[in-house]
Structures are given as structure tokens and as C-alpha cells.
Amino acid sequence: MKHGKKYTEAAKAVDRATLYDPADAISMVKKLAIAKFDETIEVHIRTGCDGRHADQQIRGAVVLPHGTGKKVRVLVFAKGAKADEALAAGAEYVGAEELLPKIQNDGWLDFDVVVATPDMMGVVGRLGRVLGPKGLMPNPKAGTVTMDVTKAVNDIKAGKIEYRLDKTNIVHVPIGKASFTEEQLADNFQTLIGAINKAKPSAVKGQYLRSVTVAPTMGPGVRINPVKLA
Known part of the structure; x- marks a missing residue:
């Protein structure tokens, strides 16, 4: 090189x-x-x-x-009160099934980290082929599959x-x-x-x-x- x-x-x-x-x-x-x-x-x-x-x-x-000195854009897959919680915590994007075609078909990837509540992992799993290779799949070990979306978003924003x-x-x-x-x-x-x-x-x-x-x-x-x- x-x-x-x-x-x-x-x-x-x-x-x-x-x-x-x-x-x-x-x-x-x-x-x-x-x-x-x-x-x-x-x-x-x-x-x-x-x-x-x-x-x-x-x-x-x-x-x-x-x-890290980088502005991190967070996408949260959640519904109802948890979706409201994610928005209040400062997540840039919050949604559920309606985001699937946007990511799968339109190639929308304007986010850096994906968080999901456990009940949404069935939906998120359908995006495995897109999110997996880019290292964006939520994972319990990384704290990105959780019911405490406020803490998850706050931690990500904090670095x-x-x-x-x-x-x-x-x-x-x-x-x-x-x-x-x-x-x-x-x-x-x-x-x-x-x-x-x-x-x-x-x-x-x-x-x-x-x-x-x-x-x-x-x-x-x-x-x-x-x-x-x-």
C-alpha cells in the first residue's frame, strides 16, 4: 500500500x-x-x-x-410508552414495523447505533441481513437490547x-x-x-x-x- x-x-x-x-x-x-x-x-x-x-x-x-468526540445518531425500535421514553431521552429516530421497508428497500442507514426493547427483536431480526454486516444489530451484551431505553440512549450519547x-x-x-x-x-x-x-x-x-x-x-x-x- x-x-x-x-x-x-x-x-x-x-x-x-x-x-x-x-x-x-x-x-x-x-x-x-x-x-x-x-x-x-x-x-x-x-x-x-x-x-x-x-x-x-x-x-x-x-x-x-x-x-468519542463524535455526534452519535440513535435509532430505537420501541412502541407506546417506551417509544415516548426514547424520544424524551434524545434518540434521533424511534419507530417499529413501519421502519422496515425504509431500511430494507430504500437503504436508509442514517444512524450509528440501534437500540431495541426485547419485544421488538422479532421485528429487528428481519433486518439481520442489512444491520448484521454493518455491526448495527442490537445485542444484550452491548446493552442495546433493553427495557431501560432511557439509560441506553443516555449512555450512548455520553460516549x-x-x-x-x-x-x-x-x-x-x-x-x-x-x-x-x-x-x-x-x-x-x-x-x-x-x-x-x-x-x-x-x-x-x-x-x-x-x-x-x-x-x-x-x-x-x-x-x-x-x-x-x-
Whole structure:
């Protein structure tokens, strides 16, 4: 993959052979974010899990203390009083069966997170083919299938992020924007790592956190010493 001049210049500042302390890595990544927009700072965690086994899956959610810096649009599938509750909590879109054709046929996906009350999962299940591949399917483990829609919406708006293993046993999550202070990014990073460590499946043997890299959207990654995070 060919990188542009800016990326190549920025990459020279990173010693690929060094495993940095979290604080040093975050400080470097802020300097490496040189795009004209406010880049997202992402963390990529390669685990020792084997996601092909159900007892080695990682999936959950955590509220980052300083949020992600992104405005999150929430769609809630609910009826009656629960629908009113979702709107009062600040959900952008609330509905039921009438939303199916809009999403299935018209390709409407102007939302970032989907929440559903348990009684609506039969309806939402029919959208599995559309929402599943985009990681938008509500899930009890992530707190997005719940009767407490007020808490769900509030948490998401406050900076709740979902983490899960991808096919290569890596977790990819945002921890904020380049405009955040180093302290804010460090707080968010430590909160995320705490949640990932807590979520360690008991079936995983050997080193759990194999590699941890923090990177801006358009810039090179900085590797963090995973031994310091256990």
C-alpha cells in the first residue's frame, strides 16, 4: 500500500521496533494527526483469543469518560410508552414495523447505533441481513437490547462504545479525537483497556493482549507495550 508524503514524513517519527508507554504513545499520536480535519484516534488490540470458539469471544460495551468526540445518531425500535421514553431521552429516530421497508428497500442507514426493547427483536431480526454486516444489530451484551431505553440512549450519547473481536481476533475502537487533550485520551484509553481486561475469556491461555497500537485516522500507528497493560 502506497502512502502519501505526509504519512511517510510522520512515520519517520515513530520507531517501529519500540514498544512505548501509553502516555508517550498518546502524546506521539496527537502530533502525528496532521490531516486538515479533526482525526479520530483509534486503538487496535490484537488478542490471544480464537474467535472461532464461542468461549473465546469478546463482546461488550464501555462508556468512555470523555466520549468519542463524535455526534452519535440513535435509532430505537420501541412502541407506546417506551417509544415516548426514547424520544424524551434524545434518540434521533424511534419507530417499529413501519421502519422496515425504509431500511430494507430504500437503504436508509442514517444512524450509528440501534437500540431495541426485547419485544421488538422479532421485528429487528428481519433486518439481520442489512444491520448484521454493518455491526448495527442490537445485542444484550452491548446493552442495546433493553427495557431501560432511557439509560441506553443516555449512555450512548455520553460516549458509550461497543467492542468486539473481528475475524482476525483484533478489537478496533475509537478513543476520541486528535483535538482531545492527552489527559482525556489517556483516561479513555485506560477505561477501554480496563474493560477489555475484565472481558478476558477464561478459556484463553497464554498472553491475552498480544499487541496494542494507537493511531490517528490518516497517520501511522504507535505500538504500546502490552505487558504494561495487563
